[in-house]
Amino acid sequence: MHYWDPRIEEMPRDELRKMQYRLLKTLVYRLYSFSPFYHERMREWKVHPDDICSLEDIRKLPFMYKRDLRDNYPDRIFTASQDDLVRYHVSSGTTGKPTVVGYTQADLNNWTTSLARGLTSCGLGRGDVIQVSYGYGLFTGGLGLHYGAERIGATVLPTSVGNTERQIELMQDLHATAIACTPSYLLHMGEVAEKMGVSIRNDTQLRAGILGAEPWSATMKDRIEEWLGIRAYDIYGTSELSGPMFCECTAQKGFHVWSDLAYVEVLDPETGEPLPSGEKGELVITMLQKEALPMIRYKIGDISSIEDEVCPCGRTHPRVQRISGRVDDMLIIRGINVFPSQIEHALMNIPQVGDHFQIVVDRKGALDDMLVRVEVSPEAFSDKITDLMKIGKLVEHRLRNSLNVAVNVELVEPGSLPRFEGKAKRVIDRRSL
Numbered sequence: 001m002h003y004w005d006p007r008i009e010e011m012p013r014d015e016l017r018k019m020q021y022r023l024l025k026t027l028v029y030r031l032y033s034f035s036p037f038y039h040e041r042m043r044e045w046k047v048h049p050d051d052i053c054s055l056e057d058i059r060k061l062p063f064m065y066k067r068d069l070r071d072n073y074p075d076r077i078f079t080a081s082q083d084d085l086v087r088y089h090v091s092s093g094t095t096g097k098p099t100v101v102g103y104t105q106a107d108l109n110n111w112t113t114s115l116a117r118g119l120t121s122c123g124l125g126r127g128d129v130i131q132v133s134y135g136y137g138l139f140t141g142g143l144g145l146h147y148g149a150e151r152i153g154a155t156v157l158p159t160s161v162g163n164t165e166r167q168i169e170l171m172q173d174l175h176a177t178a179i180a181c182t183p184s185y186l187l188h189m190g191e192v193a194e195k196m197g198v199s200i201r202n203d204t205q206l207r208a209g210i211l212g213a214e215p216w217s218a219t220m221k222d223r224i225e226e227w228l229g230i231r232a233y234d235i236y237g238t239s240e241l242s243g244p245m246f247c248e249c250t251a252q253k254g255f256h257v258w259s260d261l262a263y264v265e266v267l268d269p270e271t272g273e274p275l276p277s278g279e280k281g282e283l284v285i286t287m288l289q290k291e292a293l294p295m296i297r298y299k300i301g302d303i304s305s306i307e308d309e310v311c312p313c314g315r316t317h318p319r320v321q322r323i324s325g326r327v328d329d330m331l332i333i334r335g336i337n338v339f340p341s342q343i344e345h346a347l348m349n350i351p352q353v354g355d356h357f358q359i360v361v362d363r364k365g366a367l368d369d370m371l372v373r374v375e376v377s378p379e380a381f382s383d384k385i386t387d388l389m390k391i392g393k394l395v396e397h398r399l400r401n402s403l404n405v406a407v408n409v410e411l412v413e414p415g416s417l418p419r420f421e422g423k424a425k426r427v428i429d430r431r432s433l
């Protein structure tokens with residue numbers, strides 16, 4: 001088994017917890033003393049650094065939200081002066097102001113180290129050619145993976161997003177062995193390659209995908225692996241944590257969250273109580289070593305669970321399961337909670353259905369109305385209306401069973417729904433317009 005830093009990655013649990021407690025205590029004292037934002041918030045919550053006497057006492061600390069970053073735009077939460085910053089990233093806000101993240105040199109080092117461990121844990125290293133097809137620039141994906149891949153001694157092919165045909169030529173000519181991009185972009189690449197007469201499975205050296213920046217289901221993972229002949233690894237992060245941070249190992253059973261860098265809680269979204277290993281709830285993350293933009297108990301809005309058992313790969317750090325939805329992506333349809341990921345999961349289990357779909361929510365009179373537009377797979381696409389009607393009925397039936405709410409289904413031709421080079425935008429909610 002190959003590790004980037006075996007001393008940390010195999011460290012016994014009790015030692016890891018002692019280390020986390022030390023880091024937390026130092027962090028809380030530092031922020032109480034030097035950050036007006038955290039000082040004020042801890043006073044509001046009536047908690048003092050002296051109240052933190054164990055790792056569990058983290059529950060006494062206040063939460064932090066994305067809106068705190070927007071309200072303090074651009075840099076009022078930063079705890080490093082501009083002299084000490086070596087980079088900014090900016091994430092585009094779909095609503096309101098964007099959020100700005102600053103990095104000290106130590107922040108960049110920790111980010112890169114996290115990815116170096118993760119990429120090594122999925123079997124990559126010197127000799128690999130890693131095509132980075134995440135966007136470069138203000139978005140964290142491109143540069144994050146770029147530095148991580150260089151750190152492990154792999155050769156980086158920094159294609160960024162777009163110009164897909166050229167990407168496929170370069171993938172072949174420079175023998176890319178791994179690609180980092182969104183899962184929906186990889187599916188798009190697979191389709192473009194086939195139109196060019198190239199099979200990614202047979203005509204390239206690609207054997208791994210480092211896929212993230214949007215939610216994707218386990219069934220989509222199976223589909224990608226089967227179709228393209230690669231292992232598809234989940235990578236997780238957001239700009240507020242630094243960027244893409246945590247990656248699945250070869251066991252492919254959730255991504256390892258490095259305990260020296262982060263402390264994860266999973267809380268019941270209703271009661272705020274911590275949930276036991278294996279139960280799904282809201283992820284709350286504390287970054288233990290960030291300097292420029294500290295994050296204590298950040299409510300990231302993602303739904304998942306922690307797997308606490310030591311991983312078959314030997315790493316002692318806890319694993320978080322694939323994200324199964326977002327607290328704020330949740331659609332409420334006639335009073336029932338529906339996650340787009342549930343729809344994806346149900347659709348991916350139907351062989352006659354393609355990889356792309358769109359959800360349109362509208363209100364007819366007083367009632368919510370949900371339409372799911374689904375591409376039929378090229379093999380199942382037929383001119384016979386009766387065949388298509390059968391598929392339509394099947395899709396409707398599966399969706400109703402999985403969501404507990406009636407759904408209208410519209411089948412569309414393969415290739416007719418919009419494709420996305422960044423994050424897929426699958427939901428159109430007309431109710432709010």
Ligand SMILES: [Zn+2]
Nearest residue numbers: 249251311313
């Ligand atoms: Zn593992």
